[in-house]
Amino acid sequence: MSVVTRTPAPLNRTRISLLQGxxxxxxxxxxxxxxxxxxxxxxxxxxxxxxxxxxxxLLVDNTFLIVLAVGMTFVILTGGIDLSVGSxxxxxxxxAAALLQAGWNPIAVIALVLLTGATFGLLMGLVxxxxxxxxxxxxxxxxFLARGLCxxxxxxSITVTDPFFTAMAQARIPLGGRMFIxxxxxxxxxxxxxxxxxxxxxxxxxxxxxxxxxxxxxxLMGLAVPxxxxxxYGISGLCSAVAGVLFSFYSLSGYSLAATGLELDxxxxxxxxxxxxxxxxxxxxxxLAGVLILGIVQTFISYEGTLSSWWTRIVxxxxxxxxxxxxxxxxxxxxxx
Amino acid sequence: MNAxxxxxxxxxxxALVLLLLLNQVFRADFLxxxxxxxxxxxxxxxxxxxxxxxxxxxxxxxLVIASRGIDLSVGAxxxxxGAVxxxxxxxxxxxxxxxxxxxxxxxxxxxxxxLGLWNGFLVSVVGIQPIIATLVLMTAGRGxxxxxxxxxxxxxxxxxxxxxGAGFVxxxxxxxxxxxxxxxxxxxxxxxxxxGTLIEAVGINPVASRLAGLNARTITMAVYVFSGLCAAIxxxxxxxxxxxxxxxxxxxYIEMDAILAVVIGGTSLAGGRYSLVGTLIGALIIxxxxxxxxxxxxxxxxxxxxxxxxxxxxxxxxxxxxxTLLKQRRRPVTATSxxxxxx
Numbered sequence: 239m240s241v242v243t244r245t246p247a248p249l250n251r252t253r254i255s256l257l258q259g260x261x262x263x264x265x266x267x268x269x270x271x272x273x274x275x276x277x278x279x280x281x282x283x284x285x286x287x288x289x290x291x292x293x294x295x296l297l298v299d300n301t302f303l304i305v306l307a308v309g310m311t312f313v314i315l316t317g318g319i320d321l322s323v324g325s326x327x328x329x330x331x332x333x334a335a336a337l338l339q340a341g342w343n344p345i346a347v348i349a350l351v352l353l354t355g356a357t358f359g360l361l362m363g364l365v366x367x368x369x370x371x372x373x374x375x376x377x378x379x380x381x382f383l384a385r386g387l388c389x390x391x392x393x394x395s396i397t398v399t400d401p402f403f404t405a406m407a408q409a410r411i412p413l414g415g416r417m418f419i420x421x422x423x424x425x426x427x428x429x430x431x432x433x434x435x436x437x438x439x440x441x442x443x444x445x446x447x448x449x450x451x452x453x454x455x456x457x458l459m460g461l462a463v464p465x466x467x468x469x470x471y472g473i474s475g476l477c478s479a480v481a482g483v484l485f486s487f488y489s490l491s492g493y494s495l496a497a498t499g500l501e502l503d504x505x506x507x508x509x510x511x512x513x514x515x516x517x518x519x520x521x522x523x524x525x526l527a528g529v530l531i532l533g534i535v536q537t538f539i540s541y542e543g544t545l546s547s548w549w550t551r552i553v554x555x556x557x558x559x560x561x562x563x564x565x566x567x568x569x570x571x572x573x574x575x
Numbered sequence: 576m577n578a579x580x581x582x583x584x585x586x587x588x589x590a591l592v593l594l595l596l597l598n599q600v601f602r603a604d605f606l607x608x609x610x611x612x613x614x615x616x617x618x619x620x621x622x623x624x625x626x627x628x629x630x631x632x633x634x635x636x637x638l639v640i641a642s643r644g645i646d647l648s649v650g651a652x653x654x655x656x657g658a659v660x661x662x663x664x665x666x667x668x669x670x671x672x673x674x675x676x677x678x679x680x681x682x683x684x685x686x687x688x689x690l691g692l693w694n695g696f697l698v699s700v701v702g703i704q705p706i707i708a709t710l711v712l713m714t715a716g717r718g719x720x721x722x723x724x725x726x727x728x729x730x731x732x733x734x735x736x737x738x739x740g741a742g743f744v745x746x747x748x749x750x751x752x753x754x755x756x757x758x759x760x761x762x763x764x765x766x767x768x769x770x771g772t773l774i775e776a777v778g779i780n781p782v783a784s785r786l787a788g789l790n791a792r793t794i795t796m797a798v799y800v801f802s803g804l805c806a807a808i809x810x811x812x813x814x815x816x817x818x819x820x821x822x823x824x825x826x827x828y829i830e831m832d833a834i835l836a837v838v839i840g841g842t843s844l845a846g847g848r849y850s851l852v853g854t855l856i857g858a859l860i861i862x863x864x865x866x867x868x869x870x871x872x873x874x875x876x877x878x879x880x881x882x883x884x885x886x887x888x889x890x891x892x893x894x895x896x897x898x899t900l901l902k903q904r905r906r907p908v909t910a911t912s913x914x915x916x917x918x
Contacts, residue, residue, distance in 0.1 A: 319706065365887070369894040372844055374645070374706055378831060379886040386879030393876055494876065502714050515707055548721035548822075555715020562703055562711070 265512030265561070265568055266524035273527055276534050284541045290417045296533040301422035302327065302481035302488065302497075303532070306504040307511070307525040308433045309477025312470045314508050315437075316449040317517030318373040320471060322362065322380030323478045324500035326355055328493070329384040330482025334403075335396035335492025344402035352479045358384065359475015363468035373471075381501070388494040395493040398486060406487045422484045429480060433522045446470060450517025506558045507532055514565055531557065583841040586892075587856045590839075594863045598870050605870070614743045618866065620751075626862030627750035628653070628809035630855060632829055633836035634754075634761055635805030637854045638798040640837050641771075643778040643846025644698060644705035646799065649806040649833060651716020652690050653826035656683035656807035657814030658723040664731040676735040683807050690716075691803020695796035713830070720822035730819040740816030750812045757805065762851050771849075774798060778846030835882060836861050839889050860885075 281288035297304070306323050313320045330351045337347045362380045366373050398404070410418040437443035445466045448456040457463045485497065511528030513520025535553050539545045598605040598618070608617035632649045639646045660679035667675045690712060697708035742749040765771030776784040777791045785791040809829070814820045838844060839860055840853025864885070868878045 369891055369896050371890045371894050375844055375890055379883045382879045382883035386877055386883060389874060389876035393874055506714065515704060546726055548718040548726060551718030552715045555711050558714060559711045562707060
């Protein structure tokens with residue numbers, strides 16, 4: 239047969255990423271540092287900012303975003319993207335509200351919503367994997383489809399009056415010292431913990447990182463690449479459904495236009511949290527910190543009474559850009575000397 | 576016949592014709608165009624007029640996608656352009672004069688060019704992935720537009736300004752003429768010169784095209800600037816049509832419509848191949864689809880479901896994997912001898 243000629247890689251062309259070794263924690267640590275700095279700045283600028291409840295409210299008001307960011311972290315770690323999450327949240331809320339109105343048992347409703355979300359995600363994952371279409375366009379179609387299905391269910395807003403949902407909306411878990419959290423926070427933190435365990439302690443988690451690091455290498459190593467790639471979209475869909483249920487607890491209604499643009503917030507939280515958009519590097523705890531930063535931006539703007547609400551979007555855009563540039567700097571490849 | 580079937584514009588044109596015929600079945604006067612007060616009226620004219628912003632934005636998007644990029648910020652840029660021009664007219668001492676309208680349009684165009692330059696800078700100089708680079712402006716853009724309008728919906732009354740989106744010249748809506756002019760200009764500029772081929776070369780392999788002596792950076796920058804310009808003009812049309820700037824809702828989801836139009840038109844999302852005529856037909860299909868939903872009496876919001884189904888079907892048809900599967904089923908023996916590069 240033919241002789242394979244191998245050209246040895248010239249030594250000075252071998253490159254390593256700046257993110258190897260301990261340095262891989264750098265983007266996430268930068269996020270946590272920024273959060274602490276912002277909190278400190280708030281404490282200095284506004285009286286009453288430095289309280290446990292202000293911090294806990296960041297969690298209480300953003301439970302759904304935390305769960306969404308967790309799902310998005312899985313997808314982005316593999317180098318993909320999921321634009322459908324906001325619409326799936328709205329769809330979950332609509333399904334829940336419509337079924338509760340029809341008198342279904344709340345537990346059955348929640349189970350069905352979670353199943354729908356996971357199936358929706360898995361189907362998108364299958365299309366992405368089997369037909370080799372870019373995740374961006376498939377999940378964009380998913381965005382349209384889920385949002386359109388919301389309107390098919392109802393064009394008007396549906397109020398949730400189910401006793402279990404209202405109880406969950408009003409329940410407060412006291413933490414002592416007049417501080418409290420909502421049951422949603424407990425669920426969101428459980429999701430984060432579970433995701434942390436899956437990503438760092440299971441074979442599936444290692445495969446997720448391996449795909450992001452290099453898909454063909456992962457395939458050559460014999461890892462279950464196709465299955466994992468489909469599953470991450472299933473996880474993102476499931477997380478979106480959980481977020482939808484949490485959002486229902488928060489808003490007690492279903493509305494077709496709810497959660498518009500939430501996918502942007504989720505992506506921003508993940509990126510600000512230090513996960514590399516090209517995949518392979520990042521931590522779910524970083525994404526949690528990213529959500530807290532988005533939350534604190536909002537808190538700042540509400541404390542600073544003169545600033546209008548649209549500054550939130552501008553600041554989030556600027557933060558997104560800043561962290562992308564930071565990533566660019568960190569993931570720059572340097573020649574080995 | 577076979578060559579006709581294989582032509583990449585055959586299916587989009589067929590889809591458009593079928594959609595129009597479907598409308599005709601449900602509404603007998605659908606295809607008729609009548610002359611009234613010297614203006615052309617009719618559903619077909621409405622489709623063209625309402626579709627003009629989408630056509631324009633899809634035009635810019637086509638070139639961006641041909642260079643293997645994507646521009647998610649077009650809706651936000653359209654909102655900013657509308658906000659800038661309406662705010663200028665609103666605050667000017669002479670809000671109804673032609674001169675004010677001209678300055679407002681110029682300001683909006685400059686805003687579009689600057690924002691396009693910003694996107695191009697992030698993609699080509701800083702080297703950020705296009706989806707993410709334009710996501711920044713998509714996120715912040717509507718905030719910027721609200722900053723300009725101070726969170727209000729700015730209503731203006733300026734006849735010259737209103738004519739951009741709602742006026743008629745020689746019986747034809749001005750917005751169609753503007754879109755047609757932009758289409759012709761883009762076609763001549765990219766297909767009568769080497770520019771189109773250069774853009775495709777950058778889309779196929781930016782590094783190789785740079786090594787071949789192309790100024791890939793400038794070309795990338797140029798397509799984003801063009802996209803920004805198109806988005807700004809589309810924003811002018813949208814705001815002048817309703818004589819108001821709505822920072823939140825102007826051009827909402829129009830980036831999705833534009834991408835959809837481009838994909839339906841046969842331009843590959845992987846870059847390196849584009850068809851301006853295809854995009855035009857794609858944009859018309861989208862607009863006709865929206866009109867069809869109205870004609871059939873389905874709640875208009877459900878259009879999104881149809882659009883999603885169209886995207887999925889078109890993408891499946893475009894994917895090489897699906898084509899291979901289809902071919903194997905049809906001709907199991909000669910399947911391997913007939914390997915074509917289908918993207």
